[in-house]
Amino acid sequence: MEYVDVAVIGGGQSGLAAAHALRQRGLVPVVLEASGQAAGSWPGYYDSLTLFSPARFSALPGLPFGGDGGRYPHRDEVVDYLTRYADRLDAEIRTHARVESVESDGAGFVVHTVDGRLGAAGIVAASGAFGNPLLPGLPGRQGFAGEVLHVADYRSPEPYAGKRVVVVGGGNSAVQVSYELAEVAEVTLATRTPIRFLAQIRDGKDLHHWLKDTGFDHLPPHWLIHYVGGTLVLDTGRYQDALESGRLQRRPMFTALDGDEVIWDDGSRERADVVVLATGYRPHLDYLAKLGALDEQWAPRHAGGLSLTHPGLVYLGLEFQRSFASNTLRGVGRDAAYVIDPLAAHVRKAPAAAGL
Template identity: 50%
Template sequence: MVDAIVVGAGQAGLATAHHLQRRGLPFLMLEAGARPVGSWLRHYDSLKLFSPARYAALPGLPFPGDPDHYPARDEVTAYLEAYARQHRVPLVTGADVTQVLPTGAAFRVLTGDGRTFSTRTLVAATGTYRTPRVPELPGHASFQGRTLHSLEYRQPDPFRGERVVVVGAGNSAVQIAVELARMARVTLAARTPVPFVPQRPLGRDVHDWITWLQVDQLPLGQFGRLPSPRSVFDPGTYRAAFREGRLDQRPMFARFTARGVVWSTGREEAVDSVVFATGYRTGLEYLFGTGALDVRGEPVQRLGRSLTVPGLYYAGLSGQRAFASATLRGAGPDAELVVRYLAGHLQRQSSGPPGGPLAPLRAAWKARRR
């Protein structure tokens, strides 16, 4: 029995670990994969952050390199692994959590390989990039070409010479479409035009301006979960690619055919592949049956604290606390607030002599850490 179990060893889970350690709370971190990198390795090879390295650091460890550079995917995974090592996070890998069972004032946590863990509180830190969202479109089942979600996309080489449609209007959709356009005929299809924003207005990254104005850290999540920002940050190459005709943008197609798609104009066109960069849904299936989720499978929470299951918390949800939630720069503040709630819950649970009945366990934990 530990004070807390953190499910998921991505940026949200690791930031949560940092704040649990600062309070001396014994905990375990359970990670389905073999490395403490969250979902980063599942994303495409050329992925780069849309914000400079100075905003990619978790609490307690600066991000290496030039603060103005835009880290690549593999730089982020190396940083997260270094973070887990430096903080000596008590990590259990290969522990894919399949079910959480509330048991009075505690939880039993079951993994796919048959292990069971017990904890007084639980932080669901599996984030927002776990389960792909693909829209249901007429004729999809009859389409003989290739369809995939951006989570399955790795690099453009397999699409060389093809006719490709990328569906989506976010940063990933645009980045993938522009990359594919180097070796394929590409159309970006979206229900709304892409909302481009200059990456470096007046010579400074847009996140510098956002930070100075404190826009994306305002705790507006107290009024409900916030929508995901829809702006696409353009370093100067994305809009240029469209202007120069290397790819085009069209309204979303109406339906699939066996060999392609039918555009909103009624024109049918043969297509080899369709890449859906259409985001994700919250993948919290392991909480089914706890009463923590609504009918859509979304958590009933405010600022990361469950409103229906005492002792259950969330980290890494999009729009959980602020617009920066679910990003590297938002992970630390979100985790700090969640751990504050969690510590208060444990304190209310405890009784007896000063320090409560958990004091000996915490003292032993601190001694082991030293």
């Protein structure tokens, strides 16, 4: 069986940031990417997706995004950037290398892929969440005559022209998709609480300037809840205007689906052709189940990305892992530096060298 210093599971932005940090510390990683290219989930996002952060704030360590720093890069630009980043890494990236499980062998880990086994002293779980969309239970879904899909499977508004669409969710993706669908369809946003908007531009500068300049991106999650308190939607004003003008409707979450209708919380009924679930994702870590690293809800047991169950196992790209920016292009590099330092000490057997 082949042995490596560290197996990085996932070749998207988190896995590439991990590989960069590992090489900076003289370790030899192998990146295992399930798809055919090292771009993570970005190729699978909907066609119109753009970053919410300007290019100057959206780079991984060691490679500027390039071009006009004030623009908001399109999905395809991000794919191109990540591909260039992967090409510049001094690390082996194996595509079509889906990881099925990870086990402990006492001295380290054994990674089982579709093609065989790989021994590793350390593991970086950087597989993201796109492959594990959250699908809430909807009473009456089985008998619903229309289409129900998660936003992970949505690409563009054209197939829904002239239809009655209900989008479930109150975050950035829900609002952005609802806004573009409203160009061709009748759309209602169904949310449990009113939508909270956060201005994209303040005093002539993008929000991300202030997040960096003030140090907001360094605030820990257990402090953030006191400031943020829930989901926010970044807006230049057009989304809020669309709601206030009636171009886009918002109603409290419906209680059930029935035939070709949704039943709203006030008991009224309305026909619906399509329900789009913009309800988020959960970490895609099922390959760690046998290892015993996950809790009863299949969430990782960790502190800041460091496993609480297995020395030598770290995580990257978890939402609010260490900060507001943890699962973003601008924040994952900082988290990588944080988790790779102790991982490097583990791989180099620092405790044994100290006589422990």
